[in-house]
Amino acid sequence: MLSYLDRKVVRDLSRMKGQAIAVSLVMACGLAMLTMSRSLIFSLERTRAEYYQENRFAHIFAHLKRAPNDVRERVAKIPGIAGVQTSIKVQVTLDMPGLDEPASGMVLSLPDRGEQELNRLFLREGRWLEQGSRGEVLVGEAFAKANSLRPGDSLAMLLNGRRQSFNIAGIVLSPEYIFESRPGAALPDNKSYGIFWMPYEEVAKAFDLYGGFNYLTAMLAPEGKEKAVISEIDQVLQQYGGLGAFGRGDHPSHIRVSDEIRVLQTLSIGFPLVFLSVAAFMTNAVLSRLLTLQREQIAILKAFGFSNREIVLHFLKFAFAMVIAGVSVGTVGGALLGNRLVRMYEMFFRFPELHFRFDKSALLWALLVSTGAAMIGVFSSVRRAAALPPAEAMRPEPPANYKPALIERSGIAHLFSHSFRIAVRNLERRPMQAVFTVAGLALATAILIIPSTFRDSVKQILGVQWDIVNRDDMTVGMMEPASIKVHDNLKHLPGVVQVEPFRTAAVRIRFGNRSRQLGIRGLPRNRIHTRVVDGSLHEIVLPPEGLVVSDKLAEILGAKVGDEVIVEVLQGKRMTRTVRLIALAEDLAGIGAYMDMQGLNRFLEEGDIINGASFTIDTAHRSQFLRALKDIPTISWVAIKETLRDNFRKTTAASINLLQSIYMIFASIVAFGVVYNNARISLAERSRELATLRVVGFSQREVGAVLVTELVILAGMALPLGLLMGTGFATAIIKMVNTETVRLPLVLTSSNYAIATLTVTIASVLSAANVLRSLKNIDLVSALKAPE
Amino acid sequence: MTLTSSSPIEESARQGERIFHVRALTKLYGVGDTVVRALDGVDLDLFQGELIVLLGPSGSGKTTLLNQLGGLDWPTSGELQYRDMDLTSATEAALTRYRREAVGFIFQFYNLIPSLTARENVALITEIADDPMNPVEALEMVNLGARLDHFPAQLSGGEQQRVAIARAIAKRPKVLLCDEPTGALDLRTGIVVLEALEKVNREMGTLSVIITHNATMADMADRVIRFSDGRVQSIEKNDHRAPASSLKW
Known part of the structure; x- marks a missing residue:
């Protein structure tokens, strides 16, 4: 049964419920944020970890030109490697009847026999490919959903320039494509870009790669060191046109999920901290007031022999009641919000199952943090209660010691009303x-x-x-680099108002011991479409030589303007050179590097070559333009x-x-x-x-x-x-x-x-x-x- | 009604156990020029079963003495013993235990906990006492058996004061200290409250000390102690206590 002193807590609380509720609600807001973000982090991390584990997501990834299949054994023998998967990964163009623009995608090969060793797929719908089948394909879920594709539907693809029709056997997910997006694109466009899986034989033969592979992934043994293994793999693959292996930390899909978790981590600390500080202030105010009002009651309790400990505990119970209410409402609210937000993640991330998982440790944290906040809030007032000598408290509080407020003493007192004086004096007291x-x-x-x-x-x-x-309407990428002359053909497509070519090259930029793989984008002079701007949105002029990179990339590398960075070209003649960083660009998504186009071509020791272009289109002719693009087999992707x-x-x-x-x-x-x-x-x-x-x-x-x-x-x-x-x-x-x-x-x-x-x-x-x-x-x- | 003038200490009235032994008790408030001698060398002995009325003008030190007797405060100097316990050197914890076990307080403004009913106000104290009365029994003793579940705000002043008395006696204290218990009440209700105090004193044999500046109440006491300027002026002994119901003012 509730003790009589506790009944007093309950009754007093119900009398001041307005304030108690206000404090609890503020606390609940902070705790809801805390439990929501902690639980979302927990959900994402656990779901991802389990997915990676169950489907054997690789630790290391490497693209190369072509290596014979027996190279796989050499890689597998590298110490620290627990498993290797080789496959073919190629870009394809799609012909989606319902879609105006050309769609593109990535095709990965599946072993003709048996299951993949690494990066195993999860079958969402339909069935697996039949052994030895032809003309069948598995489709990644994001693309399938965006285009309403079901198993049994058919799909036209241009494999190495040859149009072929495929039957969709199943809809799948891959731990490699939790975030499904075109490489290098900051934003996903699942309608016009998809991931597909086909039997090895079919892809290999279509791209003249039979007997070899151009994509390798490896799993580290528990004792394996990522950096050492990467450099060994690079050595093996160098002669086969290896583009440089990288770890999960550079894997685009992995980075996206990790970034999201990082943002959540920020939110799980920042916001609750602010809310709970407010709650602490409020608890203090409420309890101080309670103590003032109950001065005589405290004295009575003391006179009748209640100890200081009992009295302090009694008043702490008020705070604790608010904490309990705050934690209950906060965790329930956090769970509800989390449930809602987890569904939002389904828009971005493809997991076999992404359930909201309540992070039980968040509850503990919530209790600890809010109790802490409340304790900080009540500490001084409760100590005051304990220190109150009973004989003194028995008398009503002596009249407060008021004096003229500072502002009145300044000699302008006559200007103020009585109300104002009372208010100011009270505040000052x-x-x-x-x-x-x-x-x-x-x-x-x-x-x-x-x-x-x-x-x-x-x-x-x-x-x-x-x-x-970006002032263009559309950007187009080509399968292979082409001569600048293509530019003229593009200019004459229907509806083109303006066309600007560009050139990209896969590189690894290194500074000190930090590096990142990305594409350098070469931009023409006198361009209108793609502007490179600095922090104050002023355009940066690209000189014939020198490199401009994203502010963020410079930060990752630890480089600043004027530093010489090492650029390893991962294609063509594969040279390595130093380039001076001449400016930092303010871009808000992804990381980028820019050069003058001619400068880049000189750097690559290639002639006037482009591999993409941006367009301004007359809207009246938009669909004509897109249809025309679809007929150009060398176009690999379009971003609208x-x-x-x-x-x-x-x-x-x-x-x-x-x-x-x-x-x-x-x-x-x-x-x-x-x-x-x-x-x-x-x-x-x-x-x-x-x-x-x-x-x-x-x-x-x-x-x-x-x-x-x-x-x-x-x-x-x-x-x-x-x-x-x-x-x-x-x-x-x-x-x-x-x-x-x-x-x-x-x-x-x-x-x-x-x-x-x-x-x-x-x-x-x-x-x-x-x-x-x-x-x-x-x-x-x-x-x-x-x-x- | 006979008033006998007598020397302060030796002629103690009844032959009950000596409860308080007070010698040269002094209490100073403030420092330097502003020092106030609230108690200035008080000598007293108080015995079990006595009903004492402490008379004196405002500021004479009555309440200060009561606070010392009740263990609410420490004296500045002098001797103060409750049975064998030296209250002057007792720790805060010891005083808390003393108040919890031995003392019942009654105040002018009742000081009930407004959020608890009459029964609960009493039970609050019996909960922490060793050998308490049943709260209902205590309330019946002050004739409040019918108003057990009323909140203080629903009771009249006299009723509230009787709840306060029930609260004070429910733990069967050795000492009942009452500071102007009728100060806020009219005659009729004041008498009812005094009757309750009288009954408790008679039936339970509790040493009761009542502070008042109403001289009429002196008639109901075993001994009347007059106070002024922090000193005992006189102690008078009544041969016969007048019943509270016969008092008039």
């Missing part, structure tokens, strides 16, 4: 309480800045990437800006907006809670004083003015501080969401600040109105009676 309120309100304002910054920054990406950096932008809106932007609205709601709860709490406390602590003012003839309006003046002064101090703090938080969080996949630019707009200010102001006004309403109900007579 209790500076700590004022500080806590200002801090709480400022944090609430600050929290509001963060989600809007995310939204504005996404807007900026959309704008910068597609209006300032509108489609990409649409996809981005539907996926990344949609998810960021979803998060933004969640944060917005949370932030509003905090703002409202803080103001409500403060006004309530103000009213409760001073109901006698306010009633006295009413009795001696102040109107209700004048008494209300005292409270409102206080609130206005506090808000006036808190708002600018909050905007400043919010700017700091937003900067810190945006900086942390800085991955190779996507970088959010820091965008702080006046509308962002205005929304934050407005929300806090509205919350304040509503709270104040609520409290002023209860001012009407002050019982003048009982308020003047002796305290009970």
